Amino acid sequence: MGEPDGTPISRSLYERAVRVMPGGASRNSAIREPHPLYAARADGCRITDVDGAERIDFANNMASLIHGHAHPAIVSAVANQLRKGTASTLSTEVEVRFAEHLCSRNPNFEKVRFVNSGTEAVMGALKAARAFTGRTKVAKAEGAYHGLYDYAEVSQTARPSNWGDLDSPASVPVAHGTPQPVLDDVVVIPYNDPERAVAILDRQADEIACVLLDVMPHWAGLCPATPAYASALQRWVGHNGALLVADEVITFRNSYGGAQQQYGLAPDITAMGKIIGGGFPVGAIAGRAHIMEMMNPLGDSYLLPYSGTFSANPVTMTAGLTAMELYDQAQIDHVNRLAELAVGAINDTIKTLGAPASVTGAGSMFRIHMRPDPPANHRETHPDPAAAERLKQFYNRMLDCGILLIYSGAGAISTPMGEAEIDQLVAAVDTSLAALR
Ligand SMILES: Cc1ncc(COP(=O)(O)O)c(C=O)c1O
Incomplete structure (x- = not known):
């Protein structure tokens, strides 16, 4: 075969x-x-x-x-939407309904913005954390895949010859040509090792905008985070003026409002993707209203212009809403x-x-x-x-x-x-x- x-x-x-x-x-x-x-x-x-x-x-x-392939309810809803148009510069009701639905699944999602991929969602979340805190560094677990954004991908391909000491894992670039300042602004922490992770974070506490956390990173082993690790990171951001960014691109499937609910986490921003698109390209950034409001061009705290030609296109919104209502x-x-x-x-x-x-x-x-x-x-x-x-x-x-x-x-x-x-x-x-x- x-x-x-x-x-x-x-x-x-x-x-x-x-x-x-x-x-x-x-x-x-x-x-x-x-x-x-x-x-x-x-x-x-x-x-x-x-x-x-x-x-x-x-x-x-x-x-x-x-829901696997070609779920009849998704096929029918999408076919119906295709006849009404696939994308336009006007917003659609289905975008509003889908935003309401996602926000209803988790109290940490006070406001949401749709994008086109998990990569974009993580990128938006990290930019939001930097804009909000005025700090430039982001921390992430060694080996975790968070998509292709320069900062988010650092150390994903780390190997024995270049990963360095566990007390200070190296910022290993994925793409050749990644600028050194990018590598300097990524703080790599060991996964599921709260003591070492906190010690590393403490060394540059004033510079860290956020800790980016996937509680079950696929490429780092699909090992569930220990509750002690997840809560140590949650506590650390709380004590040090940084944000917790949850990458739930994969783990949102784990429970009704994402794996964060199983850990009792309260991330400031969550990146989603994959299943919430109902089979179409998608991403979403959800979080506290005052942080998300930085993306509001009509608001008083407009610090983060963020947009995309196909973001919230009604085909994806229709498929995603149907899929998530069924889930x-x-x-x-x-x-x-x-x-x-x-x-x-x-x-x-x-x-x-x-x-x-x-x-x-x-x-x-x-x-x-x-x-x-x-x-x-x-x-x-x-x-x-x-x-x-x-x-x-x-x-x-x-x-x-x-x-x-x-x-x-x-x-x-x-x-x-x-x-x-x-x-x-x-x-x-x-x-x-x-x-x-
Ligand atoms: C945890 C996680 N974050 C982000 C991404 C990037 O998502 P996308 O491939 O939609 O850009 C992935 C993709 O596999 C992922 O597994």
Whole structure:
């Protein structure tokens, strides 16, 4: 199924693609050797590639499709909106309704602005924190991915040769050419290590505008933050005149108002994206009214011009509102329960096989690692070359077993899934891990 000979149409599309796109694609998450697979159609929790192979989709467009593909209510609402126009310079009622809906989900969201991606939402949140505090530095956990904004991406690709001492992790650039002043303005703190993190923050307390926190950073291991770590950062910003910026681009799915509610956090600003777009590109910045008012050109505290041509376009707003109205407590409980089942059964399988693998995750997400103990942070997640190779093989075996994961080994449950899909996932993990031994 996943081998080149079984995928002639994908292969020939790729041969055309590499001539006109670097790597043959517009997003690295689609790239795979010997070539990417191309989607023909998708429905519910299943996706079929152009060569006719159907798989259960646990990738869900990098965890952005909470209702899977082509949910009938979203399709119908979007089709209706398409006929009324896709974007204009006038605002729309659906934008207002969606803003009301999001604000109703969490008291920390007093006002909201829509943007087009998680990257933009994080960028807006960091700019807002700087404008509000008059300080320039932002702190973030080592290895955490927060999108592509220069400041937010620092240290995401840190590796043993350049990550430095844990008491002072290096500001490792992702993009070559990142200006040194950007690196100097990013304070990298270890993840899930409250004592070290606070000691580092204390050293430059007067300069830090905000701490950017994802309580379950996917690329740093999908390890849930310890309550002690999250509350130490919340306390630190409170005592030092800085803001807490929550990145809930992934974790908003974890509970009705985002994972921050499970930790009892009260972030000043929250960045969202992914599932709130109902399958369309989206981002949102939500937070305290007096901070968000800095974006109001008619207000007295207009310190942050922030806009975008396609922001709050009515197609995204319609899809997002429909998706989020459907994502009620019953649906949240449903996907979280399925993930718990999956993690329990995968752990049992790993134990029975004696495989050098482990699982992390929370809410409706899980991530399978090619190391015997679950990692707790970026440094432990970073694979040695042999583990990286095993992960590639594991991912391809899972494709052969009819399961599409994210290439990190992570998976996201969607609401159309049931126990049958979890059984198929676990059976595929069993077969794939056994084949690696
Ligand atoms: C935690 C987190 N923040 C921000 C982003 C960036 O979102 P986008 O890809 O929509 O720009 C991502 C994307 O995967 C993410 O996982």
